Amino acid sequence: xxxxxxxxxxxxxxxxxxxxxxxxxxxxxxxxxxxxxxxxxxxxxxxxxxxxxxxxxxxxxxxxxxxxxxxxxxxxxxxxxxxxxxxxxxxxxxxxxxxxxxxxxxxxxxxxxxxxxxxxxxxxxxxxxxxxxxxxxxxxxxxxxxxxxxxxxxxxxxxxxxxxxxxxxxxxxxxxxxxxxxxxxxxxxxxxxxxxxxxxxxxxxxxxxxxxxxxxxxxxxxxxxxxxxxxxxxxxxxxxxxxxxxxxx
Amino acid sequence: xxxxxxxxxxxxxxxxxxxxxxxxxxxxxxxxxxxxxxxxxxxxxxxxxxxxxxxxxxxxxxxxxxxxxxxxxxxxxxxxxxxxxxxxxxxxxxxxxxxxxxxxxxxxxxxxxxxxxxxxxxxxxxxxxxxxxxxxxxxxxxxxxxxxxxxxxxxxxxxxxxxxxxxxxxxxxxxxxxxxxxxxxxxxxxxxxxxxxxxxxxxxxxxxxxxxxxxxxxxxxxxxxxxxxxxxxxxxxxxxxxxxxxxxxxxxxxxxxxxxxxxxxxxxxxxxxxxxxxxxxxxxxxxxxxxxxxxxxxxxxxxxxxxxxxxxxxxxxxxxxxxxxxxxxxxxxxxxxxxxxxxxxxxxxxxxxxxxxxxxxxxxxxxxxxxxxxxxxxxxxxxxxxxxxxxxxxxxxxxxxxxxxxxxxxxxxxxxxxxxxxxxxxxxxxxxxxxxxxxxxxxxxxxxxxxxxxxxxxxxxxxx
Numbered sequence: 001x002x003x004x005x006x007x008x009x010x011x012x013x014x015x016x017x018x019x020x021x022x023x024x025x026x027x028x029x030x031x032x033x034x035x036x037x038x039x040x041x042x043x044x045x046x047x048x049x050x051x052x053x054x055x056x057x058x059x060x061x062x063x064x065x066x067x068x069x070x071x072x073x074x075x076x077x078x079x080x081x082x083x084x085x086x087x088x089x090x091x092x093x094x095x096x097x098x099x100x101x102x103x104x105x106x107x108x109x110x111x112x113x114x115x116x117x118x119x120x121x122x123x124x125x126x127x128x129x130x131x132x133x134x135x136x137x138x139x140x141x142x143x144x145x146x147x148x149x150x151x152x153x154x155x156x157x158x159x160x161x162x163x164x165x166x167x168x169x170x171x172x173x174x175x176x177x178x179x180x181x182x183x184x185x186x187x188x189x190x191x192x193x194x195x196x197x198x199x200x201x202x203x204x205x206x207x208x209x210x211x212x213x214x215x216x217x218x219x220x221x222x223x224x225x226x227x228x229x230x231x232x233x234x235x236x237x238x239x240x241x242x243x244x245x246x247x248x249x
Numbered sequence: 250x251x252x253x254x255x256x257x258x259x260x261x262x263x264x265x266x267x268x269x270x271x272x273x274x275x276x277x278x279x280x281x282x283x284x285x286x287x288x289x290x291x292x293x294x295x296x297x298x299x300x301x302x303x304x305x306x307x308x309x310x311x312x313x314x315x316x317x318x319x320x321x322x323x324x325x326x327x328x329x330x331x332x333x334x335x336x337x338x339x340x341x342x343x344x345x346x347x348x349x350x351x352x353x354x355x356x357x358x359x360x361x362x363x364x365x366x367x368x369x370x371x372x373x374x375x376x377x378x379x380x381x382x383x384x385x386x387x388x389x390x391x392x393x394x395x396x397x398x399x400x401x402x403x404x405x406x407x408x409x410x411x412x413x414x415x416x417x418x419x420x421x422x423x424x425x426x427x428x429x430x431x432x433x434x435x436x437x438x439x440x441x442x443x444x445x446x447x448x449x450x451x452x453x454x455x456x457x458x459x460x461x462x463x464x465x466x467x468x469x470x471x472x473x474x475x476x477x478x479x480x481x482x483x484x485x486x487x488x489x490x491x492x493x494x495x496x497x498x499x500x501x502x503x504x505x506x507x508x509x510x511x512x513x514x515x516x517x518x519x520x521x522x523x524x525x526x527x528x529x530x531x532x533x534x535x536x537x538x539x540x541x542x543x544x545x546x547x548x549x550x551x552x553x554x555x556x557x558x559x560x561x562x563x564x565x566x567x568x569x570x571x572x573x574x575x576x577x578x579x580x581x582x583x584x585x586x587x588x589x590x591x592x593x594x595x596x597x598x599x600x601x602x603x604x605x606x607x608x609x610x611x612x613x614x615x616x617x618x619x620x621x622x623x624x625x626x627x628x629x630x631x632x633x634x635x636x637x638x639x640x641x642x643x644x645x646x647x648x649x650x651x652x653x654x655x656x657x658x659x660x661x662x663x664x665x666x667x668x669x670x671x672x673x674x675x676x677x678x679x680x681x682x683x684x685x686x687x688x689x690x691x692x693x694x695x696x697x698x699x700x701x702x703x704x705x706x707x708x709x710x711x712x713x
Contacts (some may be wrong), residue, residue: 063392231307237307
């Protein structure tokens, strides 16, 4: 089981609650948008402009790079890190749930070389997210960049993302204390050094599932409240970017 | 002394120390029928597109717009920033129309309060402290179509009776009653031509295109038609078109305002009426091209009219048309114009209509001109503050914004501040006069005429 813990009724219940909040939040927004009756687009959608804008402005975010390298690095790391981890969790959950456990794919990804890929994937995007969050926290609370006007929503998003990332690494670090992972621990290139650090300061092996649960609960809470939070822009802003590109093409 | 006082005011507002004063000095919004403590009229949300309502969620609150907004530059209050405006409007809309609105049980449980008339009035005051310069769109990482959104919000504010501001109402009324925002009689619209002919500034008054057909309509616009200080624009354009042998005409007293003022102020119903009448009139002329010297008219006719009806002709700014004429060999710029110039991109010509290269190309084609760019140019050109009703609503703020732009121009060492819009001409003159700045405001057509030999070119002539 790659999720490292049993898919218990509690997990399913938590998932359903998260999904209900997520869907309700999305519906609240969409219902409000749909109350607008004027034309959204004045021209036919320009597919090539949309694709170009998606690559350059949504994925690579060159428009932010033009303004500031530091801001670009911060936003790119948070965006790509968050999306990468969301994708990894989704893939893992889908495979755990739908693939027969004795299938070649399941064997490969749960026990074989595939699991190492997922280890590297998780650490890579986790480090990116943490790096981006660090820059964001420094800009907003330490340097106090003038253009940033902090309200509760801004802080909550940063707090949740930081908690998710930190608890994710902690759960991984404590899991890697289990000798069964010793031979492959270095694939978790960020998690394993944390394991060593924790051991060096006196932390012994403990039930890592506690950390996995803390991580899961915080993550689910955040996912459920995305439509009500600042993170909603992660999904809405790209739509505006590509529509603008299409209209101006 | 006057200059010192003005500069001191600029510094104070830039430091944000006089925010309260600036706010208190804001003109009154339209008188509200309901009492201040009463619930506000509901915003007609149907007037927005789903995309515009989505844009309220798309704002990341990064604040990049606040670094560039000319109004916020003068009055450092968060509600004046595009970010603040979007957030505030989203709050009003969700409290009135959201699933958990203030009237719903859940909304009440969540502590949502009904929007008060006073809140709406306060919002309107800040909403009109915007020149619709579109700078916020160009610096927005999400590229939110801000100005379209502000104009749509203004429309709802007008519908609700909360706007425009008292000082702006006059412009709207005059435009509706006289077909021009200056309140001048229709019968004197073509007076500039007659006067110019009398003074021998032009060979002939352009022909009345409604009586004699022509391929090109020169749409003069209200400011160039009525403001004596910028009559040069019409005179120079006429001379240039004559020089090139263009078959053109004007509508004379039958010309109506393009309706830009109405649209920017939020009176869309009146705009659509005047727009439809103009489209019908223009199409009936059978013209191939409509040429206008005004950036505001260009943006309105080329961009906004096209959303209302079909235009069966090209719309060009005078300078775009002149560049074409030069390339076709119909105009030859032969005289040296030994002037050190800098160019101000009018917001409606540059950011709104995407015309950045043509003016620079034209300046490069004029012999002798030494052209120096201001630090902020093209997409990031600083606004003169005259547009969007800011000049009528907040004249002091416009004055300060204009001075900032004039300071940009002075920093280049240029002796001439060139632009391509009569409204910017007026707006920048405010700053030049307030600062008593050693720089001369000129429309780009004036330089073209000098190069053609139709205007004074020597230093002595220029002094005269």
